[in-house]
Amino acid sequence: MQKEIEIKMAPEGFQNREVLIKTLATGLRIPQNRIFDYRIMKRSIDARSRYVVYRMQVKVFIDEHPLPSEDPAPYPNVGDAKPVLVVGAGPAGLFAALQCIENGYKPIVLERGKDVKQRRRDLAAINKEGLVNTESNYCYGEGGAGTYSDGKLYTRSNKRGDINKVLATFVQHGADEDIMIDARPHIGTNKLPHIITAIRETILEAGGEVRFEQKVTDLLIADGKINGVVLSSGDELLADAVILATGHSARDIYELLQHKGILLEAKPFALGVRIEHPQEIIDHAQYHCDTRSEFLPPAYYSLVEQVAERGVFSFCMCPGGIIAPCATHENEVVVNGWSPSKRNNPYANSGTVVQITLDDVPGDDPLRMMRFQMEIEKKAFDVGGGDLVAPAQRMIDFVEDRLSADLPKNSYLPGTKSAMLKTILPDFVASSLRRALPVFGQKMKGYYTNEAILVGVESRSSSPVRIPRDKETFQHPEVKGLFPCAEGAGYAGGIVSAAIDGINCANAIASLGTY
Numbered sequence: 001m002q003k004e005i006e007i008k009m010a011p012e013g014f015q016n017r018e019v020l021i022k023t024l025a026t027g028l029r030i031p032q033n034r035i036f037d038y039r040i041m042k043r044s045i046d047a048r049s050r051y052v053v054y055r056m057q058v059k060v061f062i063d064e065h066p067l068p069s070e071d072p073a074p075y076p077n078v079g080d081a082k083p084v085l086v087v088g089a090g091p092a093g094l095f096a097a098l099q100c101i102e103n104g105y106k107p108i109v110l111e112r113g114k115d116v117k118q119r120r121r122d123l124a125a126i127n128k129e130g131l132v133n134t135e136s137n138y139c140y141g142e143g144g145a146g147t148y149s150d151g152k153l154y155t156r157s158n159k160r161g162d163i164n165k166v167l168a169t170f171v172q173h174g175a176d177e178d179i180m181i182d183a184r185p186h187i188g189t190n191k192l193p194h195i196i197t198a199i200r201e202t203i204l205e206a207g208g209e210v211r212f213e214q215k216v217t218d219l220l221i222a223d224g225k226i227n228g229v230v231l232s233s234g235d236e237l238l239a240d241a242v243i244l245a246t247g248h249s250a251r252d253i254y255e256l257l258q259h260k261g262i263l264l265e266a267k268p269f270a271l272g273v274r275i276e277h278p279q280e281i282i283d284h285a286q287y288h289c290d291t292r293s294e295f296l297p298p299a300y301y302s303l304v305e306q307v308a309e310r311g312v313f314s315f316c317m318c319p320g321g322i323i324a325p326c327a328t329h330e331n332e333v334v335v336n337g338w339s340p341s342k343r344n345n346p347y348a349n350s351g352t353v354v355q356i357t358l359d360d361v362p363g364d365d366p367l368r369m370m371r372f373q374m375e376i377e378k379k380a381f382d383v384g385g386g387d388l389v390a391p392a393q394r395m396i397d398f399v400e401d402r403l404s405a406d407l408p409k410n411s412y413l414p415g416t417k418s419a420m421l422k423t424i425l426p427d428f429v430a431s432s433l434r435r436a437l438p439v440f441g442q443k444m445k446g447y448y449t450n451e452a453i454l455v456g457v458e459s460r461s462s463s464p465v466r467i468p469r470d471k472e473t474f475q476h477p478e479v480k481g482l483f484p485c486a487e488g489a490g491y492a493g494g495i496v497s498a499a500i501d502g503i504n505c506a507n508a509i510a511s512l513g514t515y
Helices: 017-028 091-102 116-129 163-172 192-205 251-259 279-287 368-384 395-399 427-443 495-512
Strands: 002-009 035-046 053-062 083-087 106-111 209-212 216-222 225-231 236-238 242-244 269-278 304-307 310-318 322-325 335-338 347-356 390-394 416-418 453-458 482-484
Touching: 002 017, 017 035, 017 053, 083 091, 083 225, 091 106, 091 163, 091 192, 091 242, 091 495, 116 192, 116 322, 163 495, 192 209, 216 251, 225 242, 242 495, 251 368, 269 279, 269 310, 269 335, 269 368, 269 427, 279 347, 304 427, 310 335, 310 427, 322 347, 335 347, 335 453, 347 427, 347 453, 368 390, 368 453, 390 395, 395 427, 395 453, 482 495
Parallel strands: 083 106, 083 242, 106 209, 242 482, 390 416
Antiparallel strands: 002 053, 035 053, 216 225, 225 236, 269 347, 269 453, 304 310, 310 347, 322 335, 390 453
């Protein structure tokens, strides 16, 4: 017999099997010896009251043992199958490739950047010397932006596809099984490269291809139908289906589509700063303690406020994290954040951004939001003074409109420079942040402090451009066989949702029947 039960446990006992079985037996009102085994289905931290607890949904096996888990079915060999070109080796592209293999097609993944191992050198140059390789950086390269900027797997995309399939695929390729049960699953930047490499090896073993430093510079289109792509080398690759999974920073792709007269749409996005606190401040606020228990992970937060009908919110929160330089071109400053798997750095950072609507940037140019984004990033670079030094300000100094006399120690390796962030941010963004931050401090004790630093700018929260597609076929309405995909096309926002969208695009190709 199997039963599911929800229990709560103190942090120091939740990993102790004997304590857990005793708690389950008490909750089910049965002797402990009748519990043969259990499976934790979901696990989350509840810090709403004075005493922090773990809440767990547990499947209990009473008077019976669980059946052994089945190994996943092997991927078929598609070496001689019909090709699908997948542009981009981020989560959308990689999961699209895996799904193409499941569906009997041969994926050929084209990545403008380098493999995960080679990317490390270029990231070191960004962090230590402020040098940007425009083809290999935090955004471009195998695994996409998420590989070296955290690996958070939290998503609300429950209706878009099978989240568990995505998580199980990560586990199959080396991720910890805890991601299947944690409310806010996280892999960590230190572990993701090995997992991405394993996914690549699966694609290759099944007869697919993954080609690096293969930048797509043109699309071959005739009579409203895709025929293939052109690479920067001048080589042409032919196929009847192209999945365009290039990410939200591939501005040259947007410009290429506009140049070819292919329909694009301006899209709202969000803009602001990355805010960093000492992690102990966040722990104290969220766990109601002076010192965080060794049985609790570094605390996270999520904050949102409406200011004059405009949303201000935190996102991509990185407990025990690091602020990273994520520029993709020279003469721009862009910041993001990431955490290692243990989340054991002394700082906590989060993007804190303001909604930018189409009315804020009037005009007819479908790329106007992108150009607005570029202008802000260029201002940040100029104010920082070069070498990817980021303009920054203490939190209360920003709200009270004064230049910070000095800046606190922080995790941004290229360095920070005290500046008036209002000279970089649009007036409505700066004023919205000024009004929201003290309110956040009322919601979370200790948040509003001059020990916190605001680092500019957080501008790549999502794509500022949408590449339209049909809701049923996932194809571009003007180009048959072109499948705009995931974050770069404006249809996803994070690793899991991007992976799901890649799967959906691959399935759309298979469902067409005529391909």
